[in-house]
């Protein structure tokens with residue numbers, strides 16, 4: 001990832017996605033917002049106990065810094081599913097100004113429509129952005145341990161292939177800041193479910209120091225699914241940033257003992273297809 005100082009705030013971009021002029025994409029940080037306490041300062045999440053007015057201001061600060069109309073930001077309600085919504089013009093701006101209007105029952109979005117900024121709100125789960133520069137299709141995904149075990153990545157790639165004619169080998173993937181294998185401890189429940197859904201857990205889950213606890217590498221788990229779906233290894237960019245270790249830059253629910261803001265990852269097609 002590359003750091004971009006936008007003046008009023010700081011965002012990061014993936015190296016490989018930054019080469020394309022016709023998409024805008026970013027991962028936001030905590031810098032430059034109006035919120036305080038565990039939400040300090042650029043919290044974009046309405047659902048975490050912060051003051052709604054401040055969250056809206058924070059979203060405006062971010063949108064203005066990026067040069068995007070806030071009404072193009074689009075969110076799902078992120079219910080830890082593997083459901084990926086296909087977004088068209090009617091979906092633009094859902095969840096931008098209030099959480100109630102967000103697309104329901106989904107954790108991912110795919111579109112080939114311009115000027116819809118597919119957004120994800122993150123604190124520990126993995127934000128994943130996908131882009132097919134050939135068919136001009138984008139996707140944003142929220143992959144926590146549940147979404148990862150339910151294979152939301154596979155679902156998104158399969159929608160891109162079946163509905164938009166994408167070829168997996170053309171798809172670029174970026175995995176943003178999230179809870180890394182340095183910190184992400186899980187219990188027996190996750191281990192048992194992972195064994196059923198993922199099969200081999202080699203390099204994905206290993207025993208932690210504490211009995212009955214495991215370290216879950218949700219980065220590796222999602223990278224493996226991307227590769228299984230046919231995405232080339234060289235087209236997968238892992239930020240490799242743990243938000244719990246780097247909680248001064250990125251929100252981490254675990255670093256905040258369950259109370260924290262959310263940062264945003266977003267991707268948007270800017271120009272008309274040709």
Ligand SMILES: [Zn+2]
Nearest residue numbers: 182183242245
């Ligand atoms: Zn860490």
